[in-house]
Amino acid sequence: MKLTVLGSGSAFSTCGCNAGYLVDGRVLVDCGAPVPALVRRAATSIHAITLVLLTHFHADHSFSLPTVLGARAFADEAAPGALVIGGPVGTREYVARLLGDGYGSYVRHEVDTRVAPEYAVLQDGSDVELAGYRVQSHAVVHSTGPSLAYRLTDAAGASIGFSGDSEMCGGLRRSIAGCDLYVCECTGWDGPTPGGHLWRDEVASLMASNPGTRFLLSHLSARRHLPGALIAHDMLSLEISPDAT
Ligand SMILES: [Zn+2]
Known part of the structure; x- marks a missing residue:
């Protein structure tokens, strides 16, 4: 299972x-x-x-989706397979609004007809097969709701978890259990961070509770060091196997 970090920064970070x-x-x-x-x-x-899995409906997690959908709709070559967009309840309406507000009804219509994405509504406890992966969803607490953390498992049994944006909560802890790699937001370094986010000491306590899981810290406001954790940067690639730890 190969993970490539496309974006490692927090909403208003320059790193x-x-x-x-x-x-x-x-x-x-x-x-x-x-x-x-x-x-x-x-x-x-x-x-x-x-x-495509959306964790929640904040701009820093979703505002490039219209360009992905438009690029597929207007490409010369047709995409070989169907596209599924999974996310919290309201994802279909949210994506339609992004397309309409961003590019107008023509582009929204072209995406609807040429890409024709299917939608999967995910919620706390969802455990479904999507695009050949087992996708488990856990509701987490963030400054906007609904927000989800995900765990993806491939056919070989390797698994990667994604916190999305979350403060400390039960769903976040459940989403980590058993993951080979956990992509964990770490927005703050020096103290509690407002807006429903994690900071360094909270992440350190999650790591201590999950010694079998490797942590990759992302959604960063700055790139610092936490012993035992990997620190993400844009275009970092990692190969994950079931016994990676
Ligand atoms: Zn964010």
């Missing part, structure tokens, strides 16, 4: 693009980074993406 993670070149978790250009640098194509 990295907004959130976006690519799994095996075909699953996109969040879409705040300028994905169409970055997937080419990752030696893949937006046409290879078969599943």
Whole structure:
């Protein structure tokens, strides 16, 4: 299972693009980074993406999705497979609003007819097969709701978790359990961070509770050091196997 970090920065950070993670070149978790250009640098194509998962409806996690959908709609080559967009309840309406407000009814219509994405509504406790992956969802607490953390497991049993944006809560803890790698937001370094986010000492306590899971810190306001954790940067790629730890 290959993870490529497209965006490692927090919403208003200058140390990295907004959130976006690519799994095996075909699953996109969040879409705040300028994905169409970055997937080419990752030696893949937006046409290879078969599943997009949104953790929540903040701009830094979703505002590039219209460009992904438009690039697929207006490309010369047709995407070989269907595109599924999974996210919290309201995802279909949110994406329609992004497309309409961003580019108007013509582009929204072209996306609807040429890309025709399917939607999967996910919620706390969802455990479904999407695009060949097991996708488990956990409700987390953030400054906007609904917000989800995800765990993706491939056919070989390797698993990567994604916190999305979250403060400390039960859903966040459940989403970490058993993951080989956990992509954990760490917006703050020096003290509690407002807006429903984690900071360094909270992340350190999560790491201590999950010694079998490797942590990759992302959604960064600055790039610092936490012993035992990997620190994300844009275009970082990691290969994850079930026994990676
Ligand atoms: Zn965010």
